[in-house]
Amino acid sequence: MSMTLHLDRVSLRLRGKALVEDVTCAPRPGRVTVILGANGAGKSTLLRLMAGDLAPTAGSATFAGLPLTAWRPGDLARRRAVMPQQTRPLPLRVAEVVALGRAPHRRQSSAAQDARVVAEALEQAEIGHLADRVVASLSGGERQRVSLARALAQLPPPAVRDEAVLLLDEPTAALDPAHQHAVMAVARRVAADGVAVVAVLHAMTLALRYGDDALLLRDGRLLAGGSAAAVLTEAHLSATYRCRVRLLADPVTGGHVAVSEPATAA
Ligand SMILES: Nc1ncnc2c1ncn2[C@@H]1O[C@H](COP(=O)(O)OP(=O)(O)OP(=O)(O)O)[C@@H](O)[C@H]1O
Numbered sequence: 386m387s388m389t390l391h392l393d394r395v396s397l398r399l400r401g402k403a404l405v406e407d408v409t410c411a412p413r414p415g416r417v418t419v420i421l422g423a424n425g426a427g428k429s430t431l432l433r434l435m436a437g438d439l440a441p442t443a444g445s446a447t448f449a450g451l452p453l454t455a456w457r458p459g460d461l462a463r464r465r466a467v468m469p470q471q472t473r474p475l476p477l478r479v480a481e482v483v484a485l486g487r488a489p490h491r492r493q494s495s496a497a498q499d500a501r502v503v504a505e506a507l508e509q510a511e512i513g514h515l516a517d518r519v520v521a522s523l524s525g526g527e528r529q530r531v532s533l534a535r536a537l538a539q540l541p542p543p544a545v546r547d548e549a550v551l552l553l554d555e556p557t558a559a560l561d562p563a564h565q566h567a568v569m570a571v572a573r574r575v576a577a578d579g580v581a582v583v584a585v586l587h588a589m590t591l592a593l594r595y596g597d598d599a600l601l602l603r604d605g606r607l608l609a610g611g612s613a614a615a616v617l618t619e620a621h622l623s624a625t626y627r628c629r630v631r632l633l634a635d636p637v638t639g640g641h642v643a644v645s646e647p648a649t650a651a
Pocket residue numbers: 399404422423424425426427428429430431
């Protein structure tokens with residue numbers, strides 16, 4: 386059986402309020418799936434349902450055919466890594482935090498292997514120079530890259546990457562332009578290894594440039610889902626954000642940049 390994540394008509398209702406309603410999707414291995422939506426649209430909730438951190442109140446969320454809630458936590462942690470939106474800084478050094486990503490692999494992996502994976506994750510997240518710093522002393526963007534490196538360190542070895550899922554909640558939110566591209570390039574490389582990568586993004590232009598597939602959420606519902614080219618249109622994006630979005634051809638990349646207009650008074 387292929388190791389894919391599958392959400393089938395998933396809803397999450399809390400005290401009568403639907404945070405996510407009737408969403409069906411299956412992020413594909415080897416691709417970057419971007420999730421876009423306005424504040425409060427349910428993006429983080431959907432990501433947590435994909436992670437198995439939340440159980441749906443209706444529908445089913447399965448990984449490799451088994452409900453996420455039925456997975457043994459350790460088995461799941463070796464196959465799906467999550468970079469949360471914000472984390473409280475632990476009283477640890479950067480390299481120690483990244484090494485926490487190795488915890489689920491401890492029995493299968495040697496200390497030397499762990500050290501190699503941690504070093505590589507530090508390098509990918511461009512935080513090698515911060516390895517000995519205490520996390521609480523870092524800037525917001527630096528901390529965000531530590532969180533990315535920890536999730537990267539948690540991924541399984543390359544030979545079985547096509548059985549893995551990487552879930553990123555606004556991985557570029559606190560980053561400068563160069564680091565936004567660097568992080569999305571990491572997402573692409575990880576996907577090229579066969580991982581199903583899912584990223585919640587607010588930056589439409591990054592989604593257009595780096596997304597293979599896209600999910601648009603509005604009021605907890607899927608407004609559109611499928612290939613990024615088909616989903617990330619002016620009409621869909623304008624409806625998603627309830628403001629006018631225009632896509633401008635970028636002669637340099639051959640792609641598009643997104644521009645939004647302020648809502649005008651009626
Ligand atoms: N525990 C909770 N109880 C009640 N409402 C909640 C709870 N958690 C989230 N919500 C609400 O559910 C909605 C969806 O939240 P979610 O964090 O998924 O949105 P989001 O799309 O990620 O937003 P943002 O872009 O602001 O990060 C919001 O209106 C939020 O206030």
